[in-house]
Amino acid sequence: MDVTELLESASLLVPEEVATENDISVRDVWDYLAHDEWQIALSLLEELGDGHPLPLTFWEQLAEAAEQLGLERSAAWCRWRCSEIRNGMLRADLTLRPATEARRKTPISCHGVLRPMWDIGNLSSTGGASVSIARLWVEDMPVLEPGGRATVRLIPLTPTHWAHVKTGQQINMHEDRTVAGTAVVLEVHLPTPAMPTR
Structure with missing residues (x-):
């Protein structure tokens, strides 16, 4: 599919009632697509997806469109969102230790490049x-x-290791045996285990 087809297909996965804080909706995306404003349409779709859970296919199509447009940062973000859907995601408030102490x-x-270990x-x-690894x-x-200090998103390498982690829990980041940073978990969204087949 070309960029237009990918963005049109992705926009069909956004419910019409979904809107951003600025009242941008999928109708606005269609206006930009009609005028071949692909980069703006992609950006608006990312924003709509950030505020409402959308399926894996949505993010895969946006990632491919971003790659075709040469938008590295957008492509990386959309691929990241695909990984969040597959492996789950935690948000946390992370404070790194100062360079003098770590x-x-x-x-x-x-x-999304760093894959530290977490206690x-x-x-x-x-x-x-x-320890368990999370991007x-x-x-x-x-x-x-x-x-x-910043808000971070974590994608567990092995989601089952993180099943017990709760909002408000303090976790420690490691790059070696010493603590590199401390985080307080803000949100936990792990994948739903597959239902056993009979």
Whole structure:
């Protein structure tokens, strides 16, 4: 499919009653598509998807359209949203330790590249702490400096490890044995386990 077909197909997955805080709806998207304003239409669809749960196909089509348009950041965000649907997502308020107190001396790239380990309260077979891996996306910032604080989105590598994590829980980020940062969980949206077949 070409960009127009992808964006049209994605827009058909947005319920007509859904609107952004600025009252942008799918009707506005169609107006931009009619005038070949693909980048604006893509941006509006992303915004509509951020405010309302939409299916995996929606985000896959937006990712492909963004790639065809050469919009790297949008493509990465849409692929990230696909991963959130597949593996679940947690939002948390993360504070990194200052560079004087931690191993990290450089900023974190905020767009889903880092895969730190997290102490979420799991224990190993010997009774020690067992860490779990989750990819990290920092919201609304290009980088997060050591000592900085931001809202982050986490995609668990193994969602079942995170099933017990609750809103309000404190979890620790590790890049080695030392604590690199501390986060308080704001939201938990893990995938629904598949129903057993008979």
